[in-house]
Amino acid sequence: MIDVSAGELMVAQAAREIRDGEKVFVGMRLPLIAFVVAKRTHAPNAVGLFELGLVRDEPAAELLYTMGDTANVDGAMWCGPMLDVMGMLQRGDVEAGFIGGAEVDRHGNLNTTAIGGERQRPAVALPGSGGGADIASLAKRLIVIMPHDRRRLVERVSFITSPGYGDGPGWRERVGLPRGGPSVLITTLGVFRFVDGEAVLETYHPTASLDEVRASTGWEPKLARDVRATELPSGEVLDIIRGYDPKGFWTRRET
Amino acid sequence: MIDVSAGELMVAQAAREIRDGEKVFVGMRLPLIAFVVAKRTHAPNAVGLFELGLVRDEPAAELLYTMGDTANVDGAMWCGPMLDVMGMLQRGDVEAGFIGGAEVDRHGNLNTTAIGGERQRPAVALPGSGGGADIASLAKRLIVIMPHDRRRLVERVSFITSPGYGDGPGWRERVGLPRGGPSVLITTLGVFRFVDGEAVLETYHPTASLDEVRASTGWEPKLARDVRATELPSGEVLDIIRGYDPKGFWTRRET
Amino acid sequence: MGTAKRTTLADAVARFTRDGMSIAIGLALEPAIPFAFAHELIRQRRRDLELIGPISDVLFDQLIGAGCVRRVTAAWVGNVSAGLGHCYRRALEQGVPRRIEVRDHSNFTIAQALLAGAIGAPFIPTRTLLGSDIPRANGTFRESVSPFDGTTVLLVPAVLPDLAVIACQRADEEGNAQLVGPWGISREGALAAREVVVLAERVVPRREISSAPNLTLVPGTKVVAVVEEPFACHPSPLQGAYPRDHEFFHEYHRATRTREGFDAWLADWVTAVPDRAAYLAKLAPRWPP
């Protein structure tokens, strides 16, 4: 079939979500590679912010396993307190941020805290927010990336770690969030765009199908009028991805 | 008469107020020299904090005209944001601080803002608080140093820039200040110790007299039971003072 | 100034930690995590600790698995490049080896809680987490209204750790500690804590510190112990000194899927290892790279 992994498709789509000149909370894993792709293609002036206290406008010279790898500090333009980076985020200086989650619902709320049971004795304990909830609360635009199955794309998340649109339009304003909300949900099977606070399927990956997306989603997904296959990455983009992650540590891992 | 200037007497007394091992907001002018004296005599482990963002445990190698002189940075152990130094002060990590003022009253309130008229159109505009009001609010112990005359030691200051004991005992607690208050007022004529929120004359300088102190104070000062002459600085202390400020820029200036 | 603060890791842990205390550690996020200190806490069998930090990579997981922990006040507990933290899961899901309490934060709220502690403010108002379930789970925040513009704010109360542990490239004998690389919430945590223990790759003369005082993260006035402990952060990285040992994290992830696996790992790498020198000897020749 098509020799592109779901991870590579996700990276390519994520890269398209970064606009030139934007300040982006890059996070780690796939978004980190998306930042590399964006910088080397259509967004040469994008700047990456890393919540542990780094700002850089050139991607690290080697594949990162964490944002704190020494290679991510080499060449940084700014290095210091998390508070300053989070402060820029809260001020509204950051255009976009990436996060993932264990569960997401149709309104883009994410759960990375716990599933089932009580918070102090859950059925499944997840690692927690990290900076995810902050990015979801405060970035102008949130880009969500996650594996796609019915246990993950659920009608309603059991715990809102990172706020999306709550129960729909107007909710963010009501709870006091100053801006933002998810703009896109990129999964292993397709791409949802948020319209009026709800995920609308825009494309399904050529590695998947519309039926597979429907069957793997915990709610009946709205479809865009022109729902279509996700654009394949160009050869140039695939070369960048594979050059940066030659062993496919992030782009071909089991999810 | 005695070949000691009022400035030198004040420095010597101020030095006595610094205890070994204490963290002290040093400020500038005479207290800066007092810190040098204390470090070289009875308080070798005292640490000086400077609100612009410096911590040092050795006095600067040369006379400072401001706390930001390059000589005060050379040899510093810490250099950075004011907020961290002020934060230590607010936390209660700082034992003592020095400030001066244009007016002080019997309860140790200081005015460095304005005298007479309205705040926005005063008869005399003074420079303002700087960090003085913060040190007065938050240090465990406040050491006040100022020239002594009836226009400066007044019954009631016209503007409380730096809070002392307000109108007397219990006032600091009532207004919400977490600790502190003036412990001593060192003037060109004598030394007042604060007892129950009021300045009590402890000593008058040998360069002055009890009568002169009384005549120069805007209220009838309480006298300590054993009111006496201020102890003269030792030869060692005078040598340190004069070695550090050989031209008497701070210790012999007109006040 | 004397050298009374200079000591060994075992002595620092013996003298400056105690059961039940709160310890802020791993404050720079992925780099400069004082694993050597955590291992010594485990060897000295400290119990009922409250761990405070943003994320901790696997340091929190190890202390939880070893039964040292009563409460975790953190934004994230897991294994950054490998995924979940198995000990954390077992403790929360099954109470194994003991139940722990989680006080949920985000990275920004724990930063603000320690900032409040560092500057002596009772709280910091923020707009993050409005609409999130974290405030309810945490239980210590308060929602309020800004009197300036009527907008909703979340008040994050100060967190004041009993102890903060800082690993860094260099410090002098008074504890003036210089950290190169991302600081995360190291400075806020150190200034918020009652006491600080410093693990330095190198203890250097004062003149090296005072030649670049802008790099001093915490002044020695807060520091009670200074330990020269090379490679104290392995497998996490220390900028300019050594990189992250990714494979070690992944091996830990695979080895600790079961409680028995974790116990074996702990015996192998911590309890049967007397000190950091022995740990490093055991790592050789694969590391340092």
Next chain:
Amino acid sequence: MGTAKRTTLADAVARFTRDGMSIAIGLALEPAIPFAFAHELIRQRRRDLELIGPISDVLFDQLIGAGCVRRVTAAWVGNVSAGLGHCYRRALEQGVPRRIEVRDHSNFTIAQALLAGAIGAPFIPTRTLLGSDIPRANGTFRESVSPFDGTTVLLVPAVLPDLAVIACQRADEEGNAQLVGPWGISREGALAAREVVVLAERVVPRREISSAPNLTLVPGTKVVAVVEEPFACHPSPLQGAYPRDHEFFHEYHRATRTREGFDAWLADWVTAVPDRAAYLAKLAPRWPP
């Protein structure tokens, strides 16, 4: 990345300042005060400015005397080693050359106001100034009660300058600015501001910046103009570059006791001097020392 931000001082002032704006300047307290920028503001006859800073040594005094200022939001205005600021006094006491408004702060409250601005918080609660008359005089603070412990707190609202001006030892062409020496409230001020102009002693290649990114005070993302302007801070000091010119401050103090004296001083040192190079030529040979 281009070099579009690199420009001259005259151009930076022409393009990035305007009448009525608020400018945070002199944020490191006694050192690194961008006098060159203030002089260019005077030459370009900017009016109705709000000046924001902790103390300013005589920079605020000069701008006030030159009639550029509508409001001062500061903790202190004077001449640090010489005493009072004569122009400040004349403006407040006599409305000469024009009336100005003072918004009183202490060093700590202006730091907290800019911190709030830098991190996007509406306010910071503090215990300083309780009982002081400054809050009443300032008029923008609110007294409140901490919901956590019932204690009184003063809420200091965020200050958001239109522009912050930072002088530093080095910056790259993108404006990544590195300041060695005390930072005062420079970082908070720069991050709180909408835009930042950087005056660097030297503009250096990126690799010099990224070799020590912990020294970067403000990332270039906030910076709109980078000016290489050696000795831009004279008579204030810049660590590692030049010391404070104490005598210059004292001469200014003596020369400006009267309005006529100030006007003569201003003509001599500012308005009749086309740029910093001419100012430096005029100073020679007495300075640099």
